[in-house]
Amino acid sequence: MDAIGVLMVCPMNTYLEQELDKRFNLLRYWTQPRQHEFLTQHAESIRAVVGNASAGADAKLIESLPKLEIVSSFSVGMDKIDLNKCKERGIRVTNTPDVLTDDVADLAIGLMLAVLRRICACDKYVRSGGWKSGDFKLTTKFSGKTVGIIGLGRIGLAIAKRAEGFDCPISYYSRSEKPNTNYKYHKSVVELASNCDILVVACALTPETTHIVNREVINALGPKGVLINIGRGPHVDEAELVSALVEGRLGGAGLDVFEKEPEVPEQLFDLDNVVLLPHVGSATVETRKAMADLVVGNLEAHFANKPLLTPVV
Amino acid sequence: MESTAAEQLPEIIVLGPPAIFRSYDKKFSSRFRVLRPWESPLPLAQFLAAEAHNTQAALCSGESVPADLLRQLPALWLVVTPSAGVNHIDLLECRRRGIAVANAATTFSADVADLAVGLLLDVLRKISAGNRFVRNGLLSKKGTYPLGFKLGGKKVGIVGLGSIGLEVAKRLEAFGCTISYHSRNKKPSLTYVYHPDICKLALESDILILCCALTDQTHHMINREVLLALGKEGVIVNIARGPVIDEKALVYCLQQGEIAGAGLDVFEDEPRVPNELFELNNVVLTPHCAFFTEESLRDLYELICGNLEAFFSNKHLLSLVSEE
Numbered sequence: 001m002d003a004i005g006v007l008m009v010c011p012m013n014t015y016l017e018q019e020l021d022k023r024f025n026l027l028r029y030w031t032q033p034r035q036h037e038f039l040t041q042h043a044e045s046i047r048a049v050v051g052n053a054s055a056g057a058d059a060k061l062i063e064s065l066p067k068l069e070i071v072s073s074f075s076v077g078m079d080k081i082d083l084n085k086c087k088e089r090g091i092r093v094t095n096t097p098d099v100l101t102d103d104v105a106d107l108a109i110g111l112m113l114a115v116l117r118r119i120c121a122c123d124k125y126v127r128s129g130g131w132k133s134g135d136f137k138l139t140t141k142f143s144g145k146t147v148g149i150i151g152l153g154r155i156g157l158a159i160a161k162r163a164e165g166f167d168c169p170i171s172y173y174s175r176s177e178k179p180n181t182n183y184k185y186h187k188s189v190v191e192l193a194s195n196c197d198i199l200v201v202a203c204a205l206t207p208e209t210t211h212i213v214n215r216e217v218i219n220a221l222g223p224k225g226v227l228i229n230i231g232r233g234p235h236v237d238e239a240e241l242v243s244a245l246v247e248g249r250l251g252g253a254g255l256d257v258f259e260k261e262p263e264v265p266e267q268l269f270d271l272d273n274v275v276l277l278p279h280v281g282s283a284t285v286e287t288r289k290a291m292a293d294l295v296v297g298n299l300e301a302h303f304a305n306k307p308l309l310t311p312v313v
Numbered sequence: 314m315e316s317t318a319a320e321q322l323p324e325i326i327v328l329g330p331p332a333i334f335r336s337y338d339k340k341f342s343s344r345f346r347v348l349r350p351w352e353s354p355l356p357l358a359q360f361l362a363a364e365a366h367n368t369q370a371a372l373c374s375g376e377s378v379p380a381d382l383l384r385q386l387p388a389l390w391l392v393v394t395p396s397a398g399v400n401h402i403d404l405l406e407c408r409r410r411g412i413a414v415a416n417a418a419t420t421f422s423a424d425v426a427d428l429a430v431g432l433l434l435d436v437l438r439k440i441s442a443g444n445r446f447v448r449n450g451l452l453s454k455k456g457t458y459p460l461g462f463k464l465g466g467k468k469v470g471i472v473g474l475g476s477i478g479l480e481v482a483k484r485l486e487a488f489g490c491t492i493s494y495h496s497r498n499k500k501p502s503l504t505y506v507y508h509p510d511i512c513k514l515a516l517e518s519d520i521l522i523l524c525c526a527l528t529d530q531t532h533h534m535i536n537r538e539v540l541l542a543l544g545k546e547g548v549i550v551n552i553a554r555g556p557v558i559d560e561k562a563l564v565y566c567l568q569q570g571e572i573a574g575a576g577l578d579v580f581e582d583e584p585r586v587p588n589e590l591f592e593l594n595n596v597v598l599t600p601h602c603a604f605f606t607e608e609s610l611r612d613l614y615e616l617i618c619g620n621l622e623a624f625f626s627n628k629h630l631l632s633l634v635s636e637e
Contacts, residue, residue, distance in 0.1 A: 113431030131584040141608035165487030
């Protein structure tokens with residue numbers, strides 16, 4: 001087993017590294033000063049790639065690894081993997097669904113509360129001694145507000161369930177209407193945005209959903225509306241979002257992801273109706289361990305010729 | 314003509330004034346004739362003697378309404394407080410005089426419960442700390458950020474299962490938490506596990522959320538012993554009253570890592586907050602604003618007017634505080 005080369009494309013989790021070290025010959029791509037030469041040198045032994053939300057396996061990488069059999073992603077999103085190329089080459093692909101659904105949904109609600117109730121701004125107010133001068137201003141109630149969800153998959157449904165605990169009416173946009181829900185379906189994202197108070201992006205990133213939240217959607221959401229993005233940065237036209245927030249055309253935003261991570265638009269730093277997080281949707285001790293176990297489990301299954309645990313391709 | 318109309322409005326005295334009055338002053342004044350002691354150069358006692366000897370109803374703030382203040386309002390039959398809590402009012406004196414007390418009832422319960430959940434998520438998932446990290450430009454420089462802790466599946470212990478406690482329970486159940494509680498009495502109609510002993514609740518819980526009234530029994534109820542029982546991975550959220558927690562013990566436990574974090578909306582000596590907390594990244598601090606939303610204030614205004622108008626029409630009060 002330890003002759004099998006597994007290429008990890010970027011640092012993601014030390015526990016995962018340890019577990020892969022025990023079972024395979026783990027090659028840490030990011031530590032190599034001359035990556036092209038490194039790949040050429042190890043091309044014959046690399047049979048697996050481990051990626052995540054930041055970096056995966058594009059066509060170029062896949063083409064330089066002739067012995068590649070499986071790409072195992074430490075994420076549920078597949079947008080950094082050239083799935084068509086993998087299908088073409090017969091390369092298996094796995095991700096980490098379900099184990100992170102709760103954490104991402106929890107964070108979406110946490111961001112909604114942080115923005116509407118100005119929790120981060122309040123914390124700053126107390127820490128800076130502002131409370132001695134007077135009370136913080138009135139904030140906006142969260143309970144009972146209409147939550148509009150783009151994408152009613154696992155994460156979207158988990159967000160809906162939590163928001164219902166706050167008596168929030170739920171509406172959604174999806175490629176097709178889902179049977180068996182009481183939630184209100186809207187045929188377009190603009191229609192959804194016009195009819196909700198809080199819009200949350202919870203769909204997969206594909207060429208079709210890139211910039212699904214554009215100027216028109218942002219305007220429809222309006223000066224009292226709040227946008228929450230726990231999907232991928234490119235879901236939102238970031239330049240439009242920034243200008244809408246700076247000009248007050250959008251009421252607020254809670255963002256865990258950005259178009260060009262780790263860059264974050266600095267024009268947002270002074271706005272107290274905006275909360276910015278360093279891509280931590282699944283970043284809990286418990287969930288990252290479960291995700292790591294799933295990555296390792298999928299690789300072990302593949303190399304033992306057993307059924308994959310969570311295959312995508 | 315205008316002053317005659319104003320004179321015919323029922324008279325109330327406003328003490329404080331509370332924030333709700335400051336936001337809704339004009340509206341109150343269109344429905345009541347309002348005595349405003351803070352606008353007078355006279356000290357309060359003289360103002361009351363001069364102006365309020367016939368006043369039957371008072372709207373107070375969160376400040377103390379002790380027996381000797383009540384005695385300076387000899388015609389008083391009603392005190393309306395804009396809070397859910399009534400511990401700042403001398404209830405014994407009110408009972409003795411037959412003065413009714415009306416509070417904010419469940420007006421804020423949803424908002425307060427929302428903030429409790431918001432504080433909890435912030436502490437566990439490092440939302441305020443993460444927001445600071447990004448705004449300090451550290452995402453580009455340092456990249457990684459320490460992991461937070463999962464909320465789902467955690468055992469939540471609610472202290473005080475009144476209207477607010479129940480709203481907190483309902484919300485956290487939707488996140489997959491299991492709920493237990495400590496209260497003066499067990500609530501037989503509920504399936505949540507009851508703990509008559511606060512220490513046992515803390516021992517069995519990952520998270521404690523304080524939703525109880527401040528009374529002699531609950532004063533410093535959360536002390537070092539309870540915090541140690543909660544443990545090194547435990548988180549405490551306080552949206553009740555500061556003095557329910559022994560604040561010195563809490564600060565010490567946080568500094569020593571005896572508990573994992575705290576979300577606090579209330580403090581023993583507001584607006585003073587222990588400076589030691591400012592150095593900690595695992596605490597989230599808000600300035601007693603759990604109830605302070607536009608919507609709640611609007612609802613509160615309607616409730617206060619509803620109570621006052623019911624009183625002046627000899628009807629049942631909307632939110633009479635009954636003796637317990």
